[in-house]
Each structure stands twice: as C-alpha cells, then as structure tokens.
Amino acid sequence: MTTSQRRVVVTGLGATTPVGGDVASTWEGLLIGRSGIRLIEDERYADLPVRFAGQVAVEPTEVLERAEARRLDRCQQLALVASREAWADAGAPEVDPERLGVVVATGIGGIVSLLEQNEILNTRGWTRVSPMSVPMLMPNGSAAWVGLDLGAKAGIHTPVSACASGAEAVAYGLEMIRSGRADVVVAGGTEACIHPITVASFAAMRALSTRNDEPERASRPYDKGRDGFVMGEGAGCLVLESEEHAAARGARVYAEVAGVGLTADGHHIAQPDPEGRGAKRAIAEALASAGAAPSDVIHVNAHATSTPQGDVAEATAIRAVLGSATDGVAVSGTKSMTGHLLGGAGAVESVAAVLALHHRVAPVTANLEDPDDEIGLDVVHGEARALRGGDAVVLNNSFGFGGHNVALVFRSA
C-alpha cells in the first residue's frame, strides 16, 4: 500500500454501547470512567460461573419501529441504530447508490435468533419456525439491512474475524474507496450474542472474568488483578468518504483514515503470540502505510481486553514498534467500561479513537488500581488526559481469536 492512493476521511460517527445509547453519551461516559457492566437479571445464568455482562444502555426496540425491530436479530437492530446515527451525523450525504458501499462486521451474527428458533422447533415443530430465521441468523444480515436502509449498491460486505471484525470492516471500507469501487462507505461492527450458551462457551475457555461480586470492576486492563474479559454487546459505525467527495459537499471531517495493517499470528487458535509478533507487524504496517513516525502517535486505543496474556502481548508489540516514543503516548483501554463488544469492538473503538483525536483528549482506563509491572505503557487512568495539538495520529488495535490482527491509524484532518 502506498500513500499516493485516494485519501479517505471520516465524516460521520454512530454508536450504541453499554455505556450509552449514542455517540455523545458513550463518549461522555468513556471520559469519566462510567462502567456499562452489570449483573444479568436472568435466572438462566444462576449456575454459570459468570453472571454479568455489558448490555446496551438503550434497548434498540426503544429506538426502532416495532414492526421493523421484530424482523431483525438484536445485532441487526443495533447495527441499524448505529448506522442511522452515523449517516445523520455525516449530514445524510447525497451519493450515487452505485458509489455507496456498506461493510458491517460481526463475530457471530444472529446466534440468539438461531437458538430461539431451535427452541421453537423442538417445542412446537417446524411449522412455527419463523420465515425470518435465515435473514436473522446470517452473519451478513446486519450489513444487508444497513445496505437496504441506505439503498447502497456499490457492494455490501461482512468481514468475520472474531474480535478484530469491526476494525477489519473499517479496513475493508478504506480499501473500497481507495480502489475506486465507492465514494462513500458506511463501515462498522455489531454484536449481540449475550446468552447462557455463549457465556458458558467463553467461560469454558477460561477467558472471562468471574468477578461476580463486583461487575463494574471486572474489566480491568493492565491491572494486576485482571482475570479475563467481560462480554459486551453493541455496535459502532463510521461514514468513510473520499476526500474529494467530502470536500465537494463541504462535509465536516473528523479525521483521515490514514493507514491499516492486517496480519495473522500463525501461532494458536485462541492464544496470542506471547511476544505479540503478529500484532507488532500489524502496527508497524499501519504506521508505515500512513507515512507516520512513532513520534507522530499521540494516543492508542488498545485492544486491552483485560486477559492476563493478551494485555502483555499487546503492550510488548506497541513498545516494540514505537520504541522510545512509547513513553509519550497516552494509551487507553476503553473495554474497561464497555466490556468486550467482540465483533463490534473494533468499530466502537475506532469511533472512540477518532473522537480522541478530534477533541484531543484520551479516555480513561477504568479499574486500573495496581498496574502490572510487565506492561510498560503510559496508561491513562484516574481521569481523561488532554492530548497535544498539531499534526498527529492515533492508533486503534484489534485482535481476534484465530490470530487476526488489525491496526488502524487515523490522522488529524
């Protein structure tokens, strides 16, 4: 990838998360360390080792029309809420439908709808299985619904790379515009898979925090007491636009999507390379493709899931790439408040990274009370931190089970 390609900018943002039902309330929460993690009030979780998660702050059914919501899986509902906010935030750009693309990622898609319909099959027989089952469970369903909502015809895509999916959607959207396939792309990620079987499945991997007595303190990236990630749900969306298209309509520009790095670990199906070599290559490629030096980086929205191994591996990778510049970089782990939105994480964190750059303030990392000596990063905690002005870039890292690594670089507009 070279820097001579078409420049792509971010002109709209949308999100619905455990911290807030839109971008403004989510961002406000991330700056003050407001946790969206709560106990799950559902007796089906009573015998599970984990009985809490980050459920969205605003139910999508409060936002969408009833007849519309009933045809959609929850992850699709959240994707529509976030994409509509992003589209409106961008000023509902006028664009030829054949030049408008949609990329909405998910890790698992409509698994909860599938489970519900399986229950109906087993109790009432096949004649009561919903004719909407397939559109609800198919992983590309969210992207397809967002595409129908906007009338997009340049192409509709769904990257699936576990917890890197949302960031991969931004990378794919960037490429669609750079390669000339589209002028505007709505890119995002969504997930809504909190269910006893998914909680049990992640718990069976020993991947989840079991801090049931203190849910709000369970997601604690970089803290010595971290004991796993916290499942969350939600969606984030960004409107990406070629610089010419945005300029021609006088759009407000938040940032440029300047670089991307995509690599694979080739190490293990679920464990990170302990030295973060795949992550390191992704970060290095993202910075190189943006033409950015380590000293240009003012902030990292880290993947930082609060797992014992993953946080150290990522920190090792960041330090390996940024070298001596690492000490001047404000690192934030926003999963400390949102929980881990899986396929939605990379998109919501891209929104947060873009806002950090736009407003020049890094969100806090909640629950960091006893920093792990192995981390060696300047982690923002206690209160949000002002970032320096001038030309600068921010980095957003996302990694997924399977060994997927995605690093995105956003540059000040």
Add this chain to the structure above:
Amino acid sequence: MSQEILEGLAAIVNEVAGTPVADITADKAFIDDLDIDSLSMVEVVMACEDKFGVSIPDGEVKNLKTVGDAVAYIEKAQA
C-alpha cells in the same frame, strides 16, 4: 363477513408489518397494499392458524390475495 375475524386479522397484519389497523380493510391486497412480502405472509398465516384454530395449507395461501379472501377462508374453515 365476520367482524371479529377481520379485527383479529388486522391486529396480526399490524403486528407483522406495522400497517395502521384502520387501513386494513377487506378490499386491501396483502402484498400490493399492506407492506406484506412473501416472508411476512408466512408469518401472517402462522399467526392466523394459532389465533383462529384453523389450518391454512401452503397451496391455499396463493388464493388469499385480499384481507377479505383470508377472512372468508378462515370463516369457512372454522365452520
């Protein structure tokens, strides 16, 4: 025509497609007038079978073009 069945059917169409109940009259066609597509029609049929205790075979559904057609079919099936 049974007003009770018409009202029950209107409630189902409203639930499935969001069409205002007042717009759901006997002369309206499901697909052309009421925002019902082939998938929602399956949902409407399923809900009618549950609500009115009748069976509506797939082969009959293509004959139920209007709300009036469906009310008449349900009335006959209940008799």
